[in-house]
């Protein structure tokens with residue numbers, strides 16, 4: 001790497017890092033143990049802040065922002081490799097009743113327990129996120145299309161088996177509704193459209209009675225006109 005010009009060097013101790021360091025401390029983040037204010041130490045602080053801003057505080061899962069970035073990367077990867085990737089969106093059924101019956105703190109415990117179960121039921125390469133209050137989403141890269149319904153069902157079943165003790169002797173059982181859609185292979189789509197398609201199946205699962213998984217049927221014509229338009233636009237750009 002080129003040496004930095006003299007004008008780019010400054011005394012890093014003049015940086016106002018108090019709030020950043022307090023935030024990291026409060027979140028229990030590990031601070032780098034290198035010499036404070038050295039380049040290595042600053043890089044460690046920046047990395048820890050990036051990690052903190054990409055996670056959901058309650059569950060430690062990826063938050064919506066970092067999940068959207070992961071989805072965009074996956075959409076690009078699928079378009080290049082043609083490998084199937086499944087997106088599941090999940091929502092705890094009648095969650096408002098849990099808050100109303102047992103209180104908000106118990107509701108938080110339920111969200112944490114569901115998050116832990118989701119992390120355990122998928123492969124390490126899959127990305128699990130909390131994308132809203134009682135809403136989660138999972139990207140499953142390289143998931144064979146024939147296997148999609150089985151995976152979605154396994155996730156649903158695992159959550160229904162949880163026995164969550166929200167206070168001594170008080171056990172809560174919850175169910176989730178699951179929607180799923182595969183990323184269109186060989187088509188440069190958008191993560192937003194992919195999420196919308198999975199969400200549509202989630203609404204169907206809710207409407208059909210909850211505690212079930214609905215996947216978008218796998219037929220070619222499911223590549224929407226909008227997505228075909230995007231493919232066309234890309235092809236045009238490449239020609240020009």
Ligand SMILES: Nc1nc2c(ncn2[C@@H]2O[C@H](COP(=O)(O)OP(=O)(O)OP(=O)(O)O)[C@@H](O)[C@H]2O)c(=O)[nH]1
Pocket residue numbers: 058091092093094095096097099103104105106107108111132133134206210
């Ligand atoms: N405890 C707790 N509750 C939350 C949190 N975020 C959102 N909620 C609550 O989650 C509830 C969601 O309620 P609704 O959107 O009506 O959905 P639902 O009761 O799960 O009903 P369906 O989704 O239709 O099955 C609301 O009461 C929110 O206040 C959170 O972080 N902690």
